[in-house]
Amino acid sequence: MGYRATPNDGATPNDGATPDYRALSHWMSSVDDDLTPRPALDGDTDVDVCVVGAGYTGLWTAYYLARARPTLRIAVVEAEIAGYGASGRNGGWCSALFPQSVSALARRHGRAAAVALYRAMQATVDEVGAVTAAEGIDCDFAKGGTITMARTPVQLERARLDIQEAREYGFTEDDLRLLDAEEAARRCGAAGVLGATYTPHCAAIHPAKLVRGLARAVERRGVTIYERTRVQEIRPRTTVRQGDPTGTHPNGTVVTDRGTVRAATVVRATEGYTPTLPSMRRVVAPVYSLMLSTAPLPASFWAEVGLARRETFTDHRHLIIYGQRTADDRLAFGGRGAPYHFRSAVRPEFDRDAAVHAALRETLAELFPSLPDDLEITHHWGGPLGVPRDWHPSVGLDQRTGVGWAGGYVGDGVGTANLAGRTLADLIAGADSELVRLPWVGHRSPRWEPEPLRWLGVNAGLRVMTAADAEEARTGRPSRRAALFSRLLGG
Structure with a gap:
């Protein structure tokens, strides 16, 4: 039996019926939008770029790519509606926060690269403000820090x-x-x-107004958004051995429950929902x-x-x-x-x-x-x-397979997704920009441990941090267990 949310419940049905999208969050309940899903994919199609996921990452990627290369055929495929995931539910911080400290980044990538990434994040807050103003997206943007x-x-x-x-x-x-x-x-x-x-490098926003307005801005630039279209598999493009009569396969394939999308480039922008895809269960922990x-x-x-x-x-x-x-x-x-x-x-x-x-x-x-x-x-x-296992977000494009990705934001994704979208657009367009040289580009996090180790480790970490706060309040001294746990995560 399905479950229908009350207005303040935050739940969605689990029986295949159309969810009450306004019940997802306060933010989604208060947008000036009826949240009616856009048409689903209707059969097979071919495009130049297929973006999987209509949250901030996917929509910013489509926006900047369409702005730079307006002749590209770009499709965004979304299991529910734009903003269904974290983009319509988050805390509304468009910040310069990055999950890895600048010193941790410097140890891994060098001082100059670490500082460059932090400066890029700071500039991103103003970039979001500028684009929302230019596109007429009233998302209650207030840069109060x-x-x-x-x-x-x-x-x-x-x-x-x-x-x-x-x-x-x-x-x-x-x-x-x-x-x-x-x-x-x-x-x-x-x-x-x-x-x-x-x-000062943070703006309070209404996140659902941002993502819903961004979806409309993307459509104005010629991008097609298919909603209520669930991706079942992403297949990278492949090159078969010489002499094979089938030749090469220049396009990747996005297999959905409504048809197949073939594209030279596929972007995975699925963040916390990534483990629902085949072979992706250990890429991030939701x-x-x-x-x-x-x-x-x-x-x-x-x-x-x-x-x-x-x-x-x-x-x-x-x-x-x-x-x-x-x-x-x-x-x-x-x-x-x-x-x-x-x-x-x-x-x-x-x-x-x-x-x-x-x-x-x-x-x-x-x-x-x-x-x-x-x-x-x-x-x-x-x-x-x-x-991600090392708490390190990443963005990249595998030129061999034609698959791009971004995510692992650890909750700091409102601003970071914009930086990711601009970076992916440059990578896909082949632009040699400062963005594509930032140290998170091409980073590959290790996979999480298999179960039950993953379940034990993540939940143990939550308990450690809860206990650490109580310990510090009681003793007045920094928690050694919290420091140890942070080191295990590369912090």
Whole structure:
């Protein structure tokens, strides 16, 4: 029997019926769009480029490629509708965050390459703002920066170390600066703030407005989006041995439940849903991040809490939390903690977890004690994000097989997907740009361990980070187990 979501449930049917897409998240419920699926693929077709996935990565790739090469025939194939995945459910941070620290990147790729990637990420925030303005995409873009609060002495020391690392790599106060307790509280009046770091390189956005508007912008440039078309397999192009009467096969093939798409270049832009494809189960681990949103809060609350420029906010704990003040004065707040599911399973029923959502509400109340006791939570939701084994996102194009890819953003994908889309467009067009020389281009992460080791390892990591925060609050000293776990991940 299928399941139909209530308006604040965040669930989707599992019986093959058309989902209630507005129930996916607060964001999807509040777009000015009826969310009716575009026509599905109707039989076989040939194009120049086929993009699998109509989230940020796939749509940005199609956008920049169509802008640079308007004569290309480009198709985007999507299992549900544009924005169904993380692009319509995320925390709404268009940030310069990259899952690997600049020092970790420098150890792997060299100092200059690491700094270049971080600078490219910073520029990406402004690029998204410029394109959305040019295309008339009203996604509530507000570049208020990010405040990362320190609420314990251990967290304050981590904040100081972040500043130290930034200075070592040439980043100035214009990129990241340390706030004292008074200035931090003026920006974000959470309880017990001892200080914070602040970066201007982040914009709060309405993520579903961005992805839905981007889909329309792509279509205006001649790209076809096929929705409700589930990809079953991506077959790279192959060259058979000399003398074989069948000759060469110059195109890759995207096999769907509605027909086959043949293309010289295929781009896999499936992020947390990658394990649903054959032979891709161990490429990324789909880890769930969950969110909630409040009803609009009164002016008296915001006068006390601040976030006057719609700064996005978090703190220096290990188990990530994230929030923003929305354009209509809600708090949208989320965090990690939901379990990884055996064999990289991705299912609609995993989008909600009562215990995690209760913990998020408790954390929100702890951060902001002035929230009313009868606070109305209007929406609960969640979804999978893609985590590579070494926590290192990547983008690339295999010229031999004609298959491109991008992903493994570990939850920092809003801005990173734009950089990936521009990079893929250059790689496909053969452009020799600064983007194609960035160190994440062509990176290959190791595969995750087979089950049950993958299940044991990922869930053990979640428990380690949860315990580390409790340990630090209790002892006042940095958690050694968290440091060890970070090293295991290459951080």
